[in-house]
Amino acid sequence: MPRDADELLDLLDLETIDDNLFRGSQQPSNLVRVFGGQVAAQALVAADRTVDDSYVVHSLHSYFLQPGDTKARIVYDVERLRDGRSFATRRVLARQHGRPIFALTADFHRPEPGRDHQDLMPEVPAPEDCIDPQALIRGRDGEFNEWDAVDFRYIGSSHDLLPPDPERPGRQRFWLKVAGQLPDGPPLLHTAAFTWLSDMTVMGAALAPHGLRLGGPHTLVASLDHTVWFHHPLRADEWLLYDQVSPVASGARGLVTARVFSRDGVLVASVAQEALLRPLDAPSEDSGEDA
Amino acid sequence: MTEVAGPLSGQDAVDELVGLLDLETIDVDLFRGQTLDTGRSRVYGGHVAAQALVAGVRTVDPGFHVHSLHSYFLLAGDPKLPIVYDVERIRDGRSFATRRVAARQHGKPIYYLTASFQREEAGFDHQDAMPPAAAPEDGLDFIALMKSRGNTEADQLGREWAALDGRWVGNSKHGLPVDDARPSRAQMWLRVAGRLSDDPLEHTAAFTYASDISLLGASLAAHPIPAHQAQMASLDHTIWFHRPFRADEWWLYDQWSPSASGARGLSLGRVFSRDGVLVATVAQEGLIRPPRGYELP
Numbered sequence: 001m002p003r004d005a006d007e008l009l010d011l012l013d014l015e016t017i018d019d020n021l022f023r024g025s026q027q028p029s030n031l032v033r034v035f036g037g038q039v040a041a042q043a044l045v046a047a048d049r050t051v052d053d054s055y056v057v058h059s060l061h062s063y064f065l066q067p068g069d070t071k072a073r074i075v076y077d078v079e080r081l082r083d084g085r086s087f088a089t090r091r092v093l094a095r096q097h098g099r100p101i102f103a104l105t106a107d108f109h110r111p112e113p114g115r116d117h118q119d120l121m122p123e124v125p126a127p128e129d130c131i132d133p134q135a136l137i138r139g140r141d142g143e144f145n146e147w148d149a150v151d152f153r154y155i156g157s158s159h160d161l162l163p164p165d166p167e168r169p170g171r172q173r174f175w176l177k178v179a180g181q182l183p184d185g186p187p188l189l190h191t192a193a194f195t196w197l198s199d200m201t202v203m204g205a206a207l208a209p210h211g212l213r214l215g216g217p218h219t220l221v222a223s224l225d226h227t228v229w230f231h232h233p234l235r236a237d238e239w240l241l242y243d244q245v246s247p248v249a250s251g252a253r254g255l256v257t258a259r260v261f262s263r264d265g266v267l268v269a270s271v272a273q274e275a276l277l278r279p280l281d282a283p284s285e286d287s288g289e290d291a
Numbered sequence: 292m293t294e295v296a297g298p299l300s301g302q303d304a305v306d307e308l309v310g311l312l313d314l315e316t317i318d319v320d321l322f323r324g325q326t327l328d329t330g331r332s333r334v335y336g337g338h339v340a341a342q343a344l345v346a347g348v349r350t351v352d353p354g355f356h357v358h359s360l361h362s363y364f365l366l367a368g369d370p371k372l373p374i375v376y377d378v379e380r381i382r383d384g385r386s387f388a389t390r391r392v393a394a395r396q397h398g399k400p401i402y403y404l405t406a407s408f409q410r411e412e413a414g415f416d417h418q419d420a421m422p423p424a425a426a427p428e429d430g431l432d433f434i435a436l437m438k439s440r441g442n443t444e445a446d447q448l449g450r451e452w453a454a455l456d457g458r459w460v461g462n463s464k465h466g467l468p469v470d471d472a473r474p475s476r477a478q479m480w481l482r483v484a485g486r487l488s489d490d491p492l493e494h495t496a497a498f499t500y501a502s503d504i505s506l507l508g509a510s511l512a513a514h515p516i517p518a519h520q521a522q523m524a525s526l527d528h529t530i531w532f533h534r535p536f537r538a539d540e541w542w543l544y545d546q547w548s549p550s551a552s553g554a555r556g557l558s559l560g561r562v563f564s565r566d567g568v569l570v571a572t573v574a575q576e577g578l579i580r581p582p583r584g585y586e587l588p
Contacts, residue, residue, distance in 0.1 A: 061361035114554030117513040167420045209417040252414030
């Protein structure tokens with residue numbers, strides 16, 4: 001995983017192999033599989049490379065197919081689905097060792113005016129007043145941390161610090177941003193960097209009602225899909241409120257929908273993710289190899 | 292070429308829908324679905340989504356059940372022609388299978404759907420509580436409501452959706468309590484207007500068919516524009532299926548639009564069975580262009 005904003009920039013800069021064919025680099029990582037946000041962000045960059053600059057990405061829908069190998073570079077193969085007057089659509093298959101590991105479809109829109117509304121940003125404590133969970137980790141061993149290029153501040157979940165809401169048992173809130181500074185543009189850089197961030201912490205909201213945390217020993221968590229709708233331009237290196245709700249878990253799957261607010265209250269993006277949440281204490285005939 | 296469909300209602304319309312959702316097999320992983328010409332200029336999006344899902348299901352082992360679909364609408368479908376569904380097998384794992392379906396007409400893709408299927412397993416369970424809502428018996432018939440609001444397509448839509456029973460409960464402008472934190476909301480009840488068989492696929496497909504109704508309207512609930520006067524088109528359509536349920540019994544479509552900007556609105560819908568079980572979640576982004584001549588603030 002990148003250790004700072006510069007290494008993140010390297011990760012988001014793909015090598016062009018041929019028309020519509022790209023390759024993404026890897027950073028050293030001890031994760032057992034490639035971080036999903038990295039594959040999603042690189043795939044988005046690949047799609048954007050094939051689209052005229054006057055179109056701006058407004059949504060991406062993706063499925064994780066196989067765990068990515070952190071030691072091998074990833075090939076991104078772009079298929080042009082549509083080039084319309086207002087919209088352009090691309091599908092990207094991410095491959096390693098000849099096998100698809102991830103499939104993403106993204107849609108691009110030529111900016112146009114319309115009517116606006118948005119949900120109000122909830123009242124939350126400032127990032128300066130929240131816990132830095134990484135400081136706790138670093139305090140323990142001080143060694144290389146996979147998440148050094150990110151700043152997190154934990155606001156709380158429905159299991160601990162958030163006010164109780166029996167209507168919505170699965171909730172979690174974080175502040176997060178890229179640690180350090182990114183260049184001002186192009187806008188896709190921030191969109192892609194946010195896509196990278198957006199796969200972090202999400203599933204905690206689905207575990208909260210069960211008194212569990214991400215990274216705990218009792219649950220296998222594997223993202224199944226990942227969706228982002230981009231509503232307004234954003235900066236990934238300034239604090240973003242990640243307001244997550246898990247409306248449901250059932251059948252070893254949990255769904256989280258999330259709203260992303262800039263610090264001044266603009267709803268800049270919405271995210272949805274479903275993940276496999278497999279209790280590890282229960283007997284299982286499946287090793288999780290193909291989760 | 293098809294002829295413009297004649298009047299139909301009740302169980303006959305439901306049987307017609309069941310027939311439309313039963314595809315003809317052309318070859319391995321290649322299917323064809325009939326359209327219904329009601330005089331509208333394009334195929335209803337839920338029709339394409341439901342047929343594409345059925346095409347995907349046909350290529351998956353019956354031990355796997357669909358748990359999600361993500362799709363993009365690319366071109367308006369032609370209601371005078373059948374639609375070809377071409378299935379690509381993306382993954383066949385032990386626990387999950389994934390399919391991509393391209394819907395084509397006139398040799399061009401009009402719609403792409405990716406769906407994921409899971410072998411049944413047990414795990415954690417929780418859900419949002421069902422929000423308060425007026426009973427379906429107290430709601431307004433959705434087609435009658437369209438007519439009363441002067442929607443010139445109401446008769447055609449009434450024919451298109453003859454297999455469905457929809458009762459409008461309210462939105463942020465009328466009927467629902469004001470909520471400044473979530474300014475754009477809507478609720479309606481829906482069900483298939485007759486009996487389906489006990490085959491779960493009939494229910495999943497019929498629900499998918501119905502799920503494209505009204506959802507985009509939630510993005511307009513915060514704005515003083517009648518839905519039929521805006522130029523609206525679904526851009527994407529996503530469903531997560533959480534639990535099995537019957538599409539021929541009432542379900543509450545609790546809709547909310549967190550954001551509209553740049554001529555696009557995002558709507559999310561939670562689907563509850565009448566006894567309060569959260570059975571599905573739906574997301575849709577749509578293009579919402581104000582009526583011609585309308586001054587933006």
